[in-house]
Amino acid sequence: DTGVSQDPRHKITKRGQNVTFRCDPISEHNRLYWYRQTLGQGPEFLTYFQNEAQLEKSRLLSDRFSAERPKGSFSTLEIQRTEQGDSAMYLCASSKGGMNTEAFFGQGTRLTVV
Amino acid sequence: AQSVAQPEDQVNVAEGNPLTVKCTYSVSGNPYLFWYVQYPNRGLQFLLKYITGDNLVKGSYGFEAEFNKSQTSFHLKKPSALVSDSALYFCAVLGTGGFKTIFGAGTRLFVKA
Numbered sequence: 262d263t264g265v266s267q268d269p270r271h272k273i274t275k276r277g278q279n280v281t282f283r284c285d286p287i288s289e290h291n292r293l294y295w296y297r298q299t300l301g302q303g304p305e306f307l308t309y310f311q312n313e314a315q316l317e318k319s320r321l322l323s324d325r326f327s328a329e330r331p332k333g334s335f336s337t338l339e340i341q342r343t344e345q346g347d348s349a350m351y352l353c354a355s356s357k358g359g360m361n362t363e364a365f366f367g368q369g370t371r372l373t374v375v
Numbered sequence: 376a377q378s379v380a381q382p383e384d385q386v387n388v389a390e391g392n393p394l395t396v397k398c399t400y401s402v403s404g405n406p407y408l409f410w411y412v413q414y415p416n417r418g419l420q421f422l423l424k425y426i427t428g429d430n431l432v433k434g435s436y437g438f439e440a441e442f443n444k445s446q447t448s449f450h451l452k453k454p455s456a457l458v459s460d461s462a463l464y465f466c467a468v469l470g471t472g473g474f475k476t477i478f479g480a481g482t483r484l485f486v487k488a
Contacts, residue, residue, distance in 0.1 A: 265418070292474060303465050303478030304419070317475065352419070363409055364476050366419040
Protein backbone atom coordinates (compact mmCIF):
# COMPACT_ATOMS: atom_id res chain seq x y z
CA ASP A 262 0.00 0.00 0.00
CA THR A 263 1.60 3.25 -1.08
CA GLY A 264 -0.99 5.60 0.37
CA VAL A 265 -0.91 7.68 3.53
CA SER A 266 -1.24 5.54 6.63
CA GLN A 267 -2.26 6.60 10.10
CA ASP A 268 -2.03 4.80 13.40
CA PRO A 269 -4.04 4.12 15.45
CA ARG A 270 -7.36 4.23 13.63
CA HIS A 271 -9.27 4.71 16.85
CA LYS A 272 -8.25 5.98 20.26
CA ILE A 273 -10.36 6.28 23.38
CA THR A 274 -8.72 8.10 26.25
CA LYS A 275 -9.67 9.58 29.56
CA ARG A 276 -9.70 13.32 29.97
CA GLY A 277 -6.33 14.59 31.09
CA GLN A 278 -4.31 11.83 29.45
CA ASN A 279 -1.78 12.38 26.69
CA VAL A 280 -2.17 10.79 23.27
CA THR A 281 0.12 10.48 20.27
CA PHE A 282 -0.82 9.74 16.69
CA ARG A 283 1.45 8.68 13.87
CA CYS A 284 1.30 9.43 10.16
CA ASP A 285 3.35 7.85 7.40
CA PRO A 286 3.03 9.90 4.20
CA ILE A 287 3.53 8.80 0.63
CA SER A 288 7.26 8.29 0.40
CA GLU A 289 8.09 10.79 -2.33
CA HIS A 290 5.96 13.57 -0.84
CA ASN A 291 7.87 16.26 1.02
CA ARG A 292 4.80 18.10 2.32
CA LEU A 293 2.80 16.79 5.22
CA TYR A 294 -0.34 18.22 6.81
CA TRP A 295 -2.50 17.59 9.82
CA TYR A 296 -6.19 18.42 9.80
CA ARG A 297 -9.00 17.98 12.28
CA GLN A 298 -12.54 17.09 11.28
CA THR A 299 -15.59 17.11 13.49
CA LEU A 300 -18.91 15.55 12.60
CA GLY A 301 -20.69 17.36 9.82
CA GLN A 302 -17.83 19.72 9.12
CA GLY A 303 -15.05 20.00 6.61
CA PRO A 304 -11.46 19.35 7.63
CA GLU A 305 -9.76 22.23 9.43
CA PHE A 306 -6.07 22.87 8.89
CA LEU A 307 -3.85 22.35 11.93
CA THR A 308 -0.24 22.37 10.78
CA TYR A 309 2.08 21.89 7.83
CA PHE A 310 5.56 20.49 7.33
CA GLN A 311 7.88 20.82 4.42
CA ASN A 312 10.40 18.04 4.93
CA GLU A 313 11.25 18.28 8.65
CA ALA A 314 10.44 21.98 9.02
CA GLN A 315 7.11 22.95 10.56
CA LEU A 316 6.20 26.02 8.53
CA GLU A 317 2.76 26.91 9.78
CA LYS A 318 0.54 26.22 12.75
CA SER A 319 -3.11 27.14 12.92
CA ARG A 320 -4.50 29.18 15.79
CA LEU A 321 -6.62 26.08 16.41
CA LEU A 322 -3.48 24.35 17.62
CA SER A 323 -3.28 25.21 21.30
CA ASP A 324 -0.15 24.80 23.41
CA ARG A 325 -1.35 21.32 24.31
CA PHE A 326 -0.80 20.20 20.74
CA SER A 327 2.60 19.49 19.27
CA ALA A 328 3.63 17.94 15.99
CA GLU A 329 6.96 16.69 14.76
CA ARG A 330 8.44 15.28 11.62
CA PRO A 331 11.93 14.45 12.79
CA LYS A 332 13.54 13.12 9.63
CA GLY A 333 11.20 14.50 7.05
CA SER A 334 9.41 11.19 6.76
CA PHE A 335 6.76 10.12 9.29
CA SER A 336 5.09 12.60 11.61
CA THR A 337 3.58 12.49 15.07
CA LEU A 338 0.85 14.61 16.59
CA GLU A 339 0.70 14.70 20.38
CA ILE A 340 -2.11 16.09 22.45
CA GLN A 341 -1.33 16.66 26.11
CA ARG A 342 -3.92 16.82 28.88
CA THR A 343 -6.74 15.90 26.54
CA GLU A 344 -10.13 17.58 26.87
CA GLN A 345 -13.52 16.42 25.68
CA GLY A 346 -13.45 19.11 23.03
CA ASP A 347 -10.46 17.38 21.46
CA SER A 348 -12.72 14.52 20.36
CA ALA A 349 -12.56 14.52 16.57
CA MET A 350 -11.11 12.78 13.54
CA TYR A 351 -7.47 13.71 13.02
CA LEU A 352 -6.45 13.50 9.39
CA CYS A 353 -2.99 13.42 7.92
CA ALA A 354 -2.27 14.25 4.30
CA SER A 355 0.76 14.58 2.09
CA SER A 356 1.57 16.15 -1.24
CA LYS A 357 4.44 16.87 -3.55
CA GLY A 358 5.97 20.32 -3.54
CA GLY A 359 4.74 23.07 -5.78
CA MET A 360 1.75 25.34 -5.94
CA ASN A 361 -0.76 23.18 -7.66
CA THR A 362 -0.74 19.67 -6.29
CA GLU A 363 -3.56 17.94 -4.51
CA ALA A 364 -3.24 16.41 -1.05
CA PHE A 365 -3.62 12.69 -0.45
CA PHE A 366 -5.30 11.81 2.82
CA GLY A 367 -5.01 8.94 5.24
CA GLN A 368 -8.07 7.32 6.78
CA GLY A 369 -7.65 9.29 9.96
CA THR A 370 -7.45 8.63 13.68
CA ARG A 371 -10.71 8.98 15.52
CA LEU A 372 -10.13 10.30 19.03
CA THR A 373 -12.75 10.01 21.72
CA VAL A 374 -12.05 11.68 25.05
CA VAL A 375 -14.26 10.40 27.87
CA ALA B 376 -8.54 35.19 2.76
CA GLN B 377 -9.33 32.24 0.54
CA SER B 378 -12.60 30.46 1.21
CA VAL B 379 -15.23 28.25 -0.39
CA ALA B 380 -18.92 27.93 0.30
CA GLN B 381 -21.19 24.98 -0.34
CA PRO B 382 -24.73 26.32 -0.12
CA GLU B 383 -26.45 22.93 0.08
CA ASP B 384 -26.11 20.64 3.08
CA GLN B 385 -27.71 17.82 1.12
CA VAL B 386 -28.54 16.98 -2.47
CA ASN B 387 -30.97 14.24 -3.43
CA VAL B 388 -31.07 12.77 -6.91
CA ALA B 389 -32.50 9.68 -8.55
CA GLU B 390 -30.16 7.12 -10.04
CA GLY B 391 -29.57 7.81 -13.71
CA ASN B 392 -30.36 11.51 -13.41
CA PRO B 393 -27.72 14.20 -13.73
CA LEU B 394 -26.34 15.63 -10.51
CA THR B 395 -24.87 18.97 -9.54
CA VAL B 396 -23.18 19.86 -6.27
CA LYS B 397 -22.63 23.58 -5.92
CA CYS B 398 -19.56 25.48 -4.76
CA THR B 399 -18.63 29.15 -4.81
CA TYR B 400 -15.25 30.55 -3.95
CA SER B 401 -13.64 33.73 -2.73
CA VAL B 402 -9.96 34.19 -3.47
CA SER B 403 -7.39 36.86 -4.05
CA GLY B 404 -5.57 36.07 -7.24
CA ASN B 405 -6.02 33.01 -9.41
CA PRO B 406 -7.94 30.20 -7.75
CA TYR B 407 -6.68 26.66 -7.39
CA LEU B 408 -9.82 24.62 -6.79
CA PHE B 409 -10.46 21.02 -5.84
CA TRP B 410 -13.22 18.53 -5.20
CA TYR B 411 -12.82 15.68 -2.72
CA VAL B 412 -15.19 12.86 -1.79
CA GLN B 413 -15.50 11.09 1.56
CA TYR B 414 -17.16 7.70 1.79
CA PRO B 415 -18.19 6.29 5.18
CA ASN B 416 -15.20 5.02 7.18
CA ARG B 417 -12.81 6.02 4.44
CA GLY B 418 -10.43 8.90 3.99
CA LEU B 419 -10.90 11.88 1.74
CA GLN B 420 -10.30 11.04 -1.89
CA PHE B 421 -9.25 13.54 -4.51
CA LEU B 422 -11.68 13.80 -7.44
CA LEU B 423 -10.44 16.64 -9.62
CA LYS B 424 -8.81 20.04 -9.69
CA TYR B 425 -8.82 23.28 -11.62
CA ILE B 426 -5.59 25.18 -11.99
CA THR B 427 -5.81 26.86 -15.37
CA GLY B 428 -6.96 26.13 -18.88
CA ASP B 429 -10.29 24.63 -19.89
CA ASN B 430 -13.19 25.62 -17.72
CA LEU B 431 -14.56 22.08 -17.78
CA VAL B 432 -12.38 19.75 -15.76
CA LYS B 433 -12.79 15.98 -15.87
CA GLY B 434 -11.96 13.80 -12.93
CA SER B 435 -12.36 10.38 -11.37
CA TYR B 436 -15.49 8.19 -11.45
CA GLY B 437 -17.07 10.15 -14.30
CA PHE B 438 -17.25 13.43 -12.39
CA GLU B 439 -16.51 16.78 -13.92
CA ALA B 440 -16.56 20.35 -12.68
CA GLU B 441 -17.21 23.63 -14.40
CA PHE B 442 -15.15 26.66 -13.45
CA ASN B 443 -17.00 29.95 -13.92
CA LYS B 444 -14.90 33.00 -13.17
CA SER B 445 -17.67 35.55 -13.54
CA GLN B 446 -19.89 33.70 -11.09
CA THR B 447 -16.96 32.59 -8.90
CA SER B 448 -18.32 29.07 -8.98
CA PHE B 449 -16.89 25.58 -9.35
CA HIS B 450 -19.86 23.21 -9.47
CA LEU B 451 -19.37 19.44 -9.49
CA LYS B 452 -21.39 17.52 -12.05
CA LYS B 453 -22.05 14.04 -13.31
CA PRO B 454 -24.30 13.21 -16.27
CA SER B 455 -25.80 10.07 -14.73
CA ALA B 456 -25.75 9.43 -10.98
CA LEU B 457 -25.11 6.05 -9.42
CA VAL B 458 -26.27 4.84 -6.02
CA SER B 459 -22.60 4.28 -5.22
CA ASP B 460 -21.98 8.03 -5.65
CA SER B 461 -23.76 8.62 -2.36
CA ALA B 462 -21.15 10.23 -0.13
CA LEU B 463 -19.96 13.51 1.38
CA TYR B 464 -18.45 15.92 -1.13
CA PHE B 465 -16.08 18.74 -0.27
CA CYS B 466 -15.11 21.70 -2.38
CA ALA B 467 -11.70 23.15 -1.52
CA VAL B 468 -9.33 25.93 -2.46
CA LEU B 469 -5.60 26.29 -2.09
CA GLY B 470 -4.92 28.81 0.64
CA THR B 471 -2.74 31.90 0.57
CA GLY B 472 0.87 30.77 0.39
CA GLY B 473 0.02 27.82 -1.78
CA PHE B 474 0.32 24.93 0.61
CA LYS B 475 -2.73 24.32 2.78
CA THR B 476 -6.10 23.28 1.42
CA ILE B 477 -9.15 25.09 2.76
CA PHE B 478 -12.34 23.04 2.71
CA GLY B 479 -15.99 23.87 2.55
CA ALA B 480 -18.44 22.42 5.02
CA GLY B 481 -19.41 19.62 2.68
CA THR B 482 -22.53 18.51 0.82
CA ARG B 483 -24.05 15.12 1.41
CA LEU B 484 -25.23 13.48 -1.80
CA PHE B 485 -27.97 10.85 -1.69
CA VAL B 486 -28.64 8.91 -4.86
CA LYS B 487 -31.84 6.91 -4.70
CA ALA B 488 -32.34 3.77 -6.74
